[in-house]
Amino acid sequence: MKRDTADAAHAARVAAIRAGDRMAIARALSAVENELPDAARLLADLEPSTGRAHVVGVTGAPGAGKSTLISALLRECTRRGRRVAVVAVDPSSPITGGSVLGDRVRMGDSAAVENVFVRSIASRGHSGGLAKATSRMVDVVDAAGFDVVIVETVGAGQSEVDIAAIADTSVVVCPPGLGDDVQAIKAGILEIADILVVSKADSPQAGETTRDLADMLKLKRATGGWKVPVLPTVAPRDEGVAALVDACDRHAQEVGRGRRTRAPDATDTPAAQLARRFIERDGFVRHCRLELVEAGRAEGHATVAVTIRPEHVNFNGGCHGGLMFTLADTAFGLAANLAGFVAVGIDTHMAFHVGLREGDRLTARAYPVARGKRVATWRVDLTRGDGRMVATFSGTVFVTRQAHGGVEGLEDEDAGVEHAPRG
Ligand SMILES: Nc1nc2c(ncn2[C@@H]2O[C@H](COP(=O)(O)OP(=O)(O)O)[C@@H](O)[C@H]2O)c(=O)[nH]1
Ligand SMILES: [Mg+2]
Incomplete structure (x- = not known):
């Protein structure tokens, strides 16, 4: 009964948005922007x-x-x-x-x-x-x-x-x-x-x-x-x-x-192509089966994801912390290097919030938070498939020299790649 009422209310919301009801549109935009629990269902409908x-x-x-x-x-x-x-x-x-x-x-x-x-x-x-x-x-x-x-x-x-x-x-x-x-x-x-x-x-x-x-x-x-x-x-x-x-x-x-609605955009940009080249050269990332979701060069950001497999599970039945660190560190390394520099990590910190189990999807998104002449800091948010924040990571790099800057990096086969994802 309760469920029927909720379903009816949901259907009414969808109909109101389709009909151009301004209040319903405003509420839906807030739900989507703030990633509220009902946003996914709303978008699907x-x-x-x-x-x-x-x-x-x-x-x-x-x-x-x-x-x-x-x-x-x-x-x-x-x-x-x-x-x-x-x-x-x-x-x-x-x-x-x-x-x-x-x-x-x-x-x-x-x-x-x-x-x-x-x-x-x-x-x-x-x-x-x-x-x-x-x-x-x-x-x-x-x-x-x-x-x-x-x-x-x-x-x-x-x-x-x-x-x-x-x-x-x-x-x-x-x-x-x-x-x-x-x-x-x-x-x-x-x-x-x-x-x-x-x-x-x-x-x-x-x-x-x-x-x-x-x-x-x-x-x-x-x-x-x-x-x-x-x-x-x-x-x-x-x-x-x-x-x-x-x-x-x-x-x-x-x-x-x-x-x-049809573009395979995020995985086909020059930045994503370069990020994939970094990943191809990284045996450990391939071994862990990390996947590139998107990457951008402007400020340096990257998102990578992994589905938790049996070999990722620790002795307590949860996801191994090492995998979570690897995922966060890879997003961080790609983001920092895509920003146009060969960046060497000098410090990282990770805080865990909720657990993960086999079959869960874990996504790590790295974005820059501070940039000085010699050092720069990225933050990485790790989220579960349902949108819950699993862990946060922050990493600081020492910017050693400019390299693979500009889209030329794609033509220049070896520009800085020996240092990637992080030296
Ligand atoms: N003289 C002149 N000023 C303009 C014109 N278009 C915008 N501006 C001024 O440029 C400034 C920045 O405009 P805004 O639209 O806020 O720029 P935005 O930051 O790109 O969104 C404002 O002071 C505008 O009044 C124009 O065609 N002629
Ligand atoms: Mg403006």
Whole structure:
């Protein structure tokens, strides 16, 4: 009886989200963001309704003008009668529905208000990873029937969210006057951009930046049939914004929607390829049957997992602590080395919280917490399949010399690999 009531309440929640009930959406987003116990079931039941929204990633350095541009996009999209949700991973300059819609709120345009949903996501404290939390929050608003989902993230190289894996269309925002920095952004950002926006086109240097970016694109090999446009905008005045929405529409027609629902993204990035090469050279990691889940080079993060097998069980019938340390240490070693340095471990600490048994799945996710000139510290969260925190690990490395930095590391067969995962 009690179970029937709970099931009915759950079904009602799912129906309410699908129907676009704002309160139900907000609650579901909280459940997913905070990894509450009911989140997995909710996502499973919403899954058949996902993959319909056009997911647009808007990325760029802090201050590039992303939030301002997104406000203008919301105005343009609602003008076109579309329902738009925003998931902002950069809450430094929050967007609120009210400030975006301005006059229309004051004039009581309730349709416009109903058609916009904005949510920020805290960029720390997601044991399963920020990228996964972001992707799942996109799933919720997608299932709720929003036509467009905009995801705001800080630029490639500064965020652990691989926006290109989540978004159907990646818009990279470049403010004018980058000068030599254009070279610096080239590698990471141009690779992922489907559309380049030169923001703040009311600035005198905007023309030069637009030309620099267009020149750089000429050098880039054309991928498929899509030609990356460079579009100047003055978002506070809504200039260039209609052209941007048109370009997004054309791109969606070209590549389709729902990329994140089919992408084998996390295991196919250059970072993951490099991490797999490290693992291939590590007999002990192979012996323990550790699997790579995802890896990123920007700040240096890595997730590895293992299923507890009979040979991993200790004399008390639990999981051997050595396996847990090995898993944590491997995530740590990969993360530190992927950050672009040959890093030598100098200190580690591990705290155990709950036990594990044969058959359990154990996942270790390493992410950086402090970075000095010579030393850097990573934290590793170890979680069980049900999401419980099993143990935490922290490790400090001494940064010896720069190596396997940049994607060239992949071409350079031996760059630093003799030191990996950790010297
Ligand atoms: N002059 C000018 N300023 C802009 C424009 N777009 C954004 N800004 C300003 O740039 C600053 C950073 O914008 P914001 O959208 O918060 O950047 P974000 O950190 O990338 O989200 C703010 O002070 C904006 O008012 C523009 O087109 N022209
Ligand atoms: Mg912002």
